[in-house]
Amino acid sequence: MQTIDYKGPVLTRQTFLRAGAGGLLAFMAGASLEAQAAKNIKVGFILPNFDQLRWRNADFAGFEGEAKKLGLTYFSEASQASETVQASQFENMLTRGVDVLILTPVNGASAAALVRKANKAKVPVVNYNFLALNADVDCFIGRDAVQMAESMAQDAVKAAPSGNYILVLGEESTSVAQEERKGYLNVLKPFIDSGKIKIVSEQFNKGWSTELARAQVENALTKVKNDVAAVICANDGTAYGAIQALQAQGLAGKVFVNGVDAEPHAQELIKQGFLTLSNFTDFWQSGVEAASAAAKLANGQKIETGVIVNNGLKDVPWIKIQNFNITKNNLADSAKKYPWWFAAKTAT
Structure with missing residues (x-):
């Protein structure tokens, strides 16, 4: 009897069931079974909100393009920054019979309960952008x-x-806000220990709110009689609030202010x-990686x-996404390299 050394794709029970007869014929012909099986794959993508420009114009846009390829x-939902809404959306996705769930948790600590429901239903979970703590997820995608x-x-x-420095932090329940604080203080x-820098205000701002950030900076400026050297912000939205407060005092452009996104x-x-x-983080690539991981x-x-x-529960495979600071010096070059974002129109 002749032994054939087969070097083609390996057929698993799961891919066989997904592919059906047509996919099996393609498999036997040496075609990509993943491409065949993907036609039957249903993916749910849950985002925290669409208020921030990035979620719709970058993360979801990148995901959608790759998912179509x-x-x-796919099904998508935005949770309005509400744990209750997100929990309902998560359960609805499972009821729809999705094969994979991509979750951007509104609250990283409570997301483990949602993931357990997916685990019970044997639905893999891609943890997106904000780390889900103590959760049995299959991978993490984020910067x-x-x-x-x-x-x-x-x-x-x-x-x-x-x-004097002001720390304008983000949504306390998210891993990114906590990790940002850690990185800033690292x-x-x-400088704080030596007395060169003094933190005169530090506050987490619910929902990454521009208005809450503006109020924080206004109060801090009043407290120190406008004597501020830097305002460290959690994202662009909180930076907008900080700049509004600085403009009211004639300080805009005279004080270091950073944003994120x-x-x-x-x-x-x-x-x-x-x-x-x-x-800037390549959120388009994040979305692409999410679709690829789901498949x-x-x-x-x-x-x-x-x-x-x-x-907190396990070591999770991490698909790291590139990030770097945008200044006047590299803005033009970045626009050439990432035209999908830097050529975008400001959403209302």
């Missing part, structure tokens, strides 16, 4: 928020190595000199990255 059937915050704080101390602590409005503020920098998981493949993040 892969032939995925290194600690490193990101460190890079911005380093630029802050170069611009203002001494003086850099600022030696490099939204089109933030780009204009950088050009005007009111915003010193904004950190792999639905076909029974594991996500292997060589990089992990521990979420």
